[in-house]
Amino acid sequence: MALYDKLEGTVLNKRWRCPKCQKEVSIKANTIFENGHLSFDQVTLLIYFFAIRMSYDDSNHEASIGESLISPNTVDRWYKIS
Numbered sequence: 001m002a003l004y005d006k007l008e009g010t011v012l013n014k015r016w017r018c019p020k021c022q023k024e025v026s027i028k029a030n031t032i033f034e035n036g037h038l039s040f041d042q043v044t045l046l047i048y049f050f051a052i053r054m055s056y057d058d059s060n061h062e063a064s065i066g067e068s069l070i071s072p073n074t075v076d077r078w079y080k081i082s
């Protein structure tokens with residue numbers, strides 16, 4: 001399997017592709033992120049905030065700047081899960 005980027009709408013998503021049969025599958029398939037609307041990069045960013053034990057307020061601030069643009073509601077839901 002080879003990992004590659006695929007533009008879906010305005011979001012750049014990561015997918016696996018079999019070099020023999022060309023079958024594709026999302027990198028989020030069969031994970032808790034499968035049905036979510038967040039991009040791979042946004043999920044990675046939120047997991048990083050958890051890993052370094054960033055506060056809710058700081059995570060909310062960091063998620064709202066740059067290219068991530070994760071809504072405060074999304075950050076709120078993630079912190080309620082943890």
Ligand SMILES: [Zn+2]
Pocket residue numbers: 018019020021022023
């Ligand atoms: Zn295959």
